[in-house]
Amino acid sequence: MIEERFDCIVVGAGPAGNACALTLAERGLKVLQLERGEYPGSKNVQGAILYADALEKLIPDFREDAPLERHVIEQRIWMMDDRSTTAMQYRSEDFNEEKPNRYTIIRAQFDKWFSKRVQAAGALVICETTVTELVQNDSGRVIGVRTDRAGGFIRADVVVLAEGVNGLLGARAGLRCVPPPKTVALAVKEMHFLPQETLEARFNLKGDEGVVIEAAGTITKGMTGTAFIYTNKESLAVGIGCLISDFAQTGETPYGLLERFKSHPSAAPLLAGSEVKEYAAHMIPEGGYKAIPQLFGDGWVIVGDAGQFVNAVHREGSNLAMTTGRIAAETIAQIKTRRDPMTAEHLSLYKKRLDESFVMKDLKKYKNLPHALENKHLFTTYPQLLSGAMQTWFRVDGVDKKAKENEIVKSFFRARRFTGLVSDMFSMARGWR
């Protein structure tokens, strides 16, 4: 056993773990952070969007040296059927502001940079070390962790589980259950490299401007899920994700879906001639509010994906991860200064603060959405109807506009009937409210 004792051990060096370790270290606590990957971010290859706000609260001057790819000035939302795409596109010069709000990043690099800041703040960060077990005393209180390195039992007053979506450690220790397949999406993603010039021409970008494309429709073959294309400096992050339960049912493979999306007439030209380098699969918790497990106990708290903190609708995860990580740290630091023990009773303050934060408010807002999204018509019937409507509308063929309107309206009723349409609308509305 290692004699040394830490105020806090943070498991995982993703956004949640880093935010937590940084805040704790800055407040003078003795922190040990353990990451199983070769380096922070090595297990997090997905291209992602960074939301400035959550990071600013931790590192106000992050823009100075963080490895940011592009700031997002344009958002496209694609509703696709097999041959067509109905797009919503918003591009604004206002996003070329001095302190942009959203950036594309490459997690492998970003997490590494983040971790350097954590180390600079005084936390001990050790990679290539997997936490294999939470060590509990007779009364069930977590008193430390065991790792896959020899002589690996290390003591700490509190252990922060920032281990990501699967939450294995917590589950193994019987503190929580593993998230059911219905609440977890499996996302696969590729990095497509293009010469910077080519990429900027294709998306008509200049400087560090970037575009984000979110896509849904028949590309997921009726499964609940979405696809995306993010522009990095000299690469595109291309991915697609669906609920694991759906994959299980349909027997579709994530990679198969990705191929399908990439070969779609709307996507293919954007990717043409690119060199694929990385291929990564990763899970996203999408159970929302109702899937959030017990978040704290005697000597432990859960932050980030491990706590199902992802806003599936807005594709927000890393910002919730950072925020929950920060709030957990602030709570722990406060308890520490009060010289109180890290018991469930005191750590419950963490949950209380979350409830007051945007994190819980947002997740609450969409608490019924996951259920609403199980409606397969959203990913099959409606995209086709939409596409049909558009064609009818735009095709100039001597049919008068009134007739076209009727035809469109009829097509909707034919497909879903009045009751169907109403209930779909109703459940979506409930999901959104």
Added chain:
Amino acid sequence: MSSDTSTKSAPPSGGRAGMKKELSEEFKAYKHVWVFVELERGEVHPVSWELMGEGRKLADKLGVELAGVVMGAPVDATKAAAAECFCYGADVAYLVEDEALASYRNDPYTRVLTELVGTYKPEILLLGATTLGRDLAGAVATTLLTGLTADSTELAVDADGSLAATRPTFGGSLLCTIYTLNYRPQMATVRPRVMAMPARSEGRIGRVVEVKPGLVEDDIVTKVLSFLPDRDSSKSNLAFADIVVAGGQGLQSLDNFQHVKALASVLGGEYGCSRPLVQKGWVTADRQIGQTGKTIRPKLYIAAGISGAIQHRVGVEGADLIVAINTDKNAPIFDFAHVGLVADATRILPVLTEAFRARLSVNRLAS
């Protein structure tokens, strides 16, 4: 320890900064192309003759002489090697005989070769990129403070007569052409089997220059206690085998890997594997082929259930013939294999083994 044993003053503006050729007077005197002839236990390494072939072309381009440098004990084999140089195209042979050179050791060989260069001033010096050649070239280049291009795959002289040596870099993902503009000699090593073996012309003769280095055994601290030829050793002889059969994760189980061993033994070759099998503990580390394993240069390489990742590729590309068996017709290994078979290796290997065994036994009866 002194940080720099060299005292020789560097000529004006060397290095990539001085991209243009500015040969100092001292170096203008350097002429002729030399090939170091690798002689061990009475046998010349084929790479030396391959280099002699290349050297001939360079010398003709430059209109200078081609010389072979032969070092060894004062025995017939050494003299024979010198004579053999002419059959492969040399005009001159420097014959250095001394008991201390009987078996290769870095120190005496480096001393003798650097002195030779100092005395006879060649402009180009070629060595085989073998364990011997690489060991010697590095020491000689550093002592002479000149440039050395290792593992070249292509040699040429350009308009102004400088040696352009092309070599792979970054695990073969790029090639680069390297010059040594302002220093002499221009040194390069070349891997075995990269250059073609030239035709041997019997009876061709030339000038033999005998050199007596007068080495004193007691001055040489390194001693050769013994030499164990590979054929007598039980250990894996992968790196030097003519036939290698290897298996990868595609074989799915340790039992299936036995098929690889079986085929290897029928072909009288060695068996190897990709890294994951070593990590699984199925095969010992000394049988791993690739970047962090052995680099092999067999005549025939059969890869079963190996995807052909770059780290594996760099270890096998030197093979004359690569046969790949893989269920995935898009597996990267088919990008560099010569013969491809899209099939289940676990099924094919046993029948392939039988096919070879049958064919060979037939011949046994016949003979």
Added chain:
Amino acid sequence: MHIVVCIKQVPDSAQIRVHPVTNTIMRQGVPTIINPYDLFSLEQALRLRDQHGGEITVLTMGPPMAEDSLRKALTFGADRAVLLTDRYFAGSDTMATSFALSSAIARISTTWGSPKIVFTGKQTIDGDTAQVGPGIARRLGLNQLTYVSRIADIDLAGDQITVERRAEGGVQTLRTKLPCLVTMLEATCDIRRGSMADALRAARAEVVKWSAADAGITDLGKCGLRGSPTVVKRVFAPSARSEKAHFIEITGKSNEAVAESVMEEVFLRLPAIEADLQKMAAGY
């Protein structure tokens, strides 16, 4: 016994990308690793220290970020790490590299005692020349032992070392005097995993950072570009082998038939092999 191990941080060759237009290496985001070959030398050094006591200094010349690799080496159990970093070193070839490293080693000797053994890897996966080791040996007047497959014996009292060395066609057993330079052959030993205590120590350790001046280098003309006799004139992507693999026809064939055609194809392309095999089979 003091041992110095030279390691290099290299881009993971699996991740290298070449810019389709400019043919330059696109390093952005390419993860770096410790040159795989160096790990075998490091492991050997660790084993020697564990047997004979003493300490290990790991040394690298590279950009500031090479500190990561040094820290990783400490996690394996090395005692001290020195990072030689200075813009003057930019663009070094093997000559300039071995000059810089040998200067640093000389400085290490005066600071922490002369090493009995300096280890380098067999070769790097980016430079891939296998020349820096011999270069260092020559400059420091160390007895040079390359391609070592086994360190058979070390006699510290008599300053003697006996090793098995991979030579062409066999294994040499060599004995020489210390101090010496050793480059280990790949796959000669299993590489250990540092203990939790090692990992904690490494995470806290101070990596010593030296500039050219700190390493006692006065003649900057011997460093970096200026100190490099070789000139890289042209970098280009290899012309992908035009013919892809010749695929053996399999449709509608039995496994036996397929195997038959594979064998024929082999013998067709390598007639010599068939001859050799027949000799072997015929038993001579």
